[in-house]
Amino acid sequence: MNLNLLETNSEALLxxxxxxxxxxxxxxxxxFQDAKKKLEHRPLFCPKAELTQNFLAMDTYLENKxxxxxxxxxxxxxIKSDTDFSTLLKKLIRGHILDLGELNTLANIFSGYKKFKKHIRIFLNLTDDRVDQSTISLIETKFVRPIRTFVERNGEIHFDQHPMLSQIYKKILQIEAQIREELSILVKQNPYKDAIQYSEYDIINDRYVLAIRSDSYKSPLGQILFRSNSGMTLFVEPISLRDKGQMRIQFLAELDEIKNKICQEFSLFLHEYEKAFLExxxxxxxxxxxxxxxxxSYEYDLVRPTxxxxFQINIKNFWHPLIKNPVKNSIFLLTDQKGLIISGPNTGGKTVALKSIAISYMFLYSKLFLPAHEATIYPVCELYYLGSDGQNLTDGLSSFAAEARNYLLLLKNIQSDSLILIDEIFNSTSSEEASALAISLLYKLQEKVNTKVIISTHHQLLKTYMHNNKEYQSAHVEYDHEKNQPTYKLMVGQPGSSLAFKILSQLAKSFDLDEDLTTKAFEVYDQKQYLYEKLLDELSCKKSTYQKLLIEQTGLNHELKNQKQSMEGLLFIERKSLLESYQKQLEKLLKEARDLVQNVKEEKVQDKKKIFETISHLKSSLNREKEQMTSSLLVEQNYIDKILDIKEVVINHQYFSISLNKKVTVIFVNERKNEVSVLALKVNVILKADDLRLLKSQPPLNKHKNQIEITIQKDDDRPMEIDCRGMRLSEFETIVEQSLSGLYKGDIPYVNIIHGHGDGILKNWLRERIESDGALMWSTSEGNDGHTEIKLR
Known part of the structure; x- marks a missing residue:
């Protein structure tokens, strides 16, 4: 019996x-059903190069899924999913005549190959096609194109489009039309009118028939060709249609004869290319x-293994693919480590962990990604999983004998580069004997080159002895003592207690039995062993507690980082909203200014007093918007630019944060980590102490809002339109730079420079000047290139 999962044909082992x-x-x-059948067999060992090429193909596919x-x-x-490719190709090889449906399937196989050809070369890393181009061209020219003239890819046949079939097909259509027309007349006339079950006709055995009630049938109606199951309806071919029906059958026979001749020609041609169609x-x-x-792999979020x-095994966060919402575990066996010993309570997850590791390797040789978050593994040549009760009364084998026989078979047949997984080793004999035998078996397996063993056990001597062996790792499945249930988490580093007494006591409660059921057991149990198991339980409990604290601390750190990112997002949104509001107001004022200039040009407004009032209003509005925007986005540097020592920071005092560019209130100080927790925009943010600066004046602690005073000094009035026609270039440059200065400072929303039409030196210099400055943009009125309007981007 072969125990290697990569070679066995035993469904029981799989x-x-x-x-x-x-x-x-x-x-x-x-x-395809053929693909499913192939998958049902065990995975086969394949070399590393083949696995690597397969994973490259999967990567390529998933990138363009x-x-x-x-x-x-x-x-x-x-192509039909239940197509029996083996039978079809055997018929082709043996020279059978294929029908049009089978020929259409072969044509679709060829078309599929042509569509996939360039992709397959990439997926399989092929330098040359396995089928030469001349063969492909012949098949396409002599078979695929001709058959596609009258047979569609979905199998629909158009006899009228084939030169040999079209004439006889037209005769069939004509006579069928005559038969249907005569039937439509007969059903409206007696004796058929009163005798028919329903007025529609049927076709039975290639003959047109009417449904006649059995109690109304008379021989002059025609010949009975079929009866319903109840016998109440008779299907009769009217006598007047018999000759036309016979002629139609004759035409159909001629059509079949021509069709068979066409199929024979195609089949004889394809017989020479059976190897190509196998490919x-x-x-x-x-x-x-x-x-x-x-x-x-995509749906279950599997990972490509490295x-x-x-020979190392490093699988992080692996799981069993059949378990919903599984607990994920990790193992890491170095090259010089021989194996892993897993202990702990029953139903704790030891078996699931072993099965998950075995499945990961079987996925590898099934050319699948692995059920894990990360995996670096060595592609073993042999994979063994031993764990069932092999008792066989027919062969006279007890549970122990059957298990021992499997281990002996393993020792006899095992080769190098093997991974062995054993669930509950020697579980059918006394613990002391089982431990001794298991230790001996492990040392015997060590003699095999490049072999690793992962086992689960409850045997105290075994897990203690192997824990002291540096070539083996110890692990246990965790138990939640607060909830009195397993967590299914694999804890690597130390053995664990089986918790048999505790679990039995808990079960006794559920059966309403005496909780002192284990009292007698304690009396006869070896106290040293009990203390050892208790110690393991306490160590496991403490490790579990520390693990929870570590997870909580990690989660807290992530939460604080997320809070900081949220804070930065809030600041960005706040600034963006203010900028959008400011831009809308500027556009409104800009429109008013343009309208005023246009009205003055067109002399629609002649009252100088009204003009100056409007200009004054626009300037006032512009400066007011500028002040509001500046006060919203800028914070006056009212802090002392000096790094603070953590001991100088006082809780509930305000400081300026360099990274947040805001005043913040300190609510917690962590001197050990040199960090402070601050409140900004109602969000708690963790900052380093050196991010804070002392304010020049500390606001009162009960003051909720800080007033920021901003002083704005107005520049001289700048005109928004300048007529520069006739100026020298030097004078023009000075005027433009002065106007741009006002534009940069925000004193004016735009400046319109009138320089005249043509390719004058003033216009050319001005536009080169603007285009060389990334902060500026220019435009002209439609049809008027004699001016340039300049704005900030």
Whole structure:
């Protein structure tokens, strides 16, 4: 009996790791039944190079998943999912005549291959096509194109589009039209009118018939061709239609004869290319499998493994793919470590952990990504999983004998580069004997080169002895003592207690039995062993507590970082909102200013007093908006630019934060970490102490809002339109720079420079000046290139 999961044909061995159920989830994603059947077999060992190429193909597919999914779904949809490729190709090889449906399937296989060809070369890293181009061209020219003239990819046949079939097909259509027309007349006339069950006709055995009630039938109505199950309805061919029906059957026979001749010619041609179609079929099955594997890996968030050259196993956050919301665990075995000993209470997750590791390796050789967040593993040549009760009364084997036989078979057949997983080793004999035998077995397995062993056990001597062996790691499954239930978390570093007394006591309560059930057990139990198990339990409990505190601390740090990011987001939104509001007001004032200039030009406004009032109003509004914006976005530097010592920071005092560019209130000081917790915009943020600066004046603690005073000094009035026609270049440059100065400072929203039309020196210099400054932009009125309007971007 072969115990290697990569070679065995035993369903019982494969089911030890739930393989049929696991792989069944993947098979549902495959389209072809042939692909599903192939997947049902055990995974086979394949070399590292082949695995690497497969994972590269999956990476390529997943990068363009939507595109590839669409191509594959479209192409495979033309071929029936239950197509028996083996039978079809055997018929082709043996020279059988294929019908049009089978020929259409072969044509679709070829078309699928052509569609996938360039992608398959990438996926399989092929330098040359396995089928030469001349063969492909011949098949396409002599077979695919001719058959596509009258047979669509979905199998629909158009006899009228084939030169040999069209004439006889037209005769069939004509006579069928005559028969239907005569039937439509007969059902309206007696004796048929009163005798028919319903007025529609049927076709039975290629003959047109009417449904006649059995109690109304008379022989002059015609020949009975069929009876309903109840016998109440008779299907009769009217006598007047018999000759036309016979002629139609004759035409159909002629059509079939021509059709068979066409099929024979195609079949004889294809017989020479059966090897090419075997390749085409394999490519289609490969694409079906690749899509299914990528779909499965994508849906279940599987990870691509890193394959290493030295024998190590580093799988982070692995899980069993059949368990919903699983607890994820990690293992890390270095090259020089021989194995892992897992202990702990029953139903704690030891078996699931072993199965998950086995499934990960079987996924590897099924060319799937692994159920983990990260994986670096060595591709072993042999994989063993031993863990069931192999009792066989027929062969006279007890549980222990059957288990011992499996271990002996293992020692006899095992080769190098093997991973062995054993669940509850020697569980069917006394603990002391089992421990001694297990230790001996482990040392014997160590003699095999490049072999690692992962076992689960309750045996105290075994887990204690192996814990002192530096070549082995110890681990246990965690138990939540507060909730009195397992957490299914694998804790690496020390063995764990089986908690048999505690679990039995808890179960006794659920059965309303005496809680002192374990009292007698305590009396006869070796106190040294009990104290040892208790010590392991206490250590596990403390480690679990520390682990929870560590997780809480990590979570708190993440939460504080998120709060800081939220704070920065709030500041960004606040500034963006203010800028948008300011821009709207500026655009409004800008429109008013343009309207005023336009009205003055067109002499619509001649009252100088009204003009100056409007200008004064615009300036006042512009400066008011500027003051509001400045006070909203700028904070006066009223702090002392000196780094503070953590001991100088006082809780509930206000400071200026350099990173947040805001005043903040300190609510907590952590001297050990040199950090402070501050309140800004009602959000708690963690900052380093050196981010704070002392304010020049400390506001009262009960003051909620800080008043910021901003002084704005207005520059001289700047005109928004300047007529520069006739100026010298030097004078023009001075005027422009002065106007731009006012634009930069925000004293004016824009400046309109009138320089005249043509390619004058003033216009050319001005526009080169603007385009060289990234802060400026210019525009002109439609049809008027004699001026340039300048604004800030």
């Amino acid at each position: 089911n030890l790791v739930d393989w049929q159920e696991v792989i069944g989830v993947l098979s549902h994603r495959m389209y 939507n595109e590839f999914d669409q191509i594959i779904n479209e192409e495979l949809g033309y 085409f079929k394999d490519y289609l099955l490969f694409m079906d499998s690749l899509k299914a594997r990528c779909d499965y 394959l290493c050259d030295d």
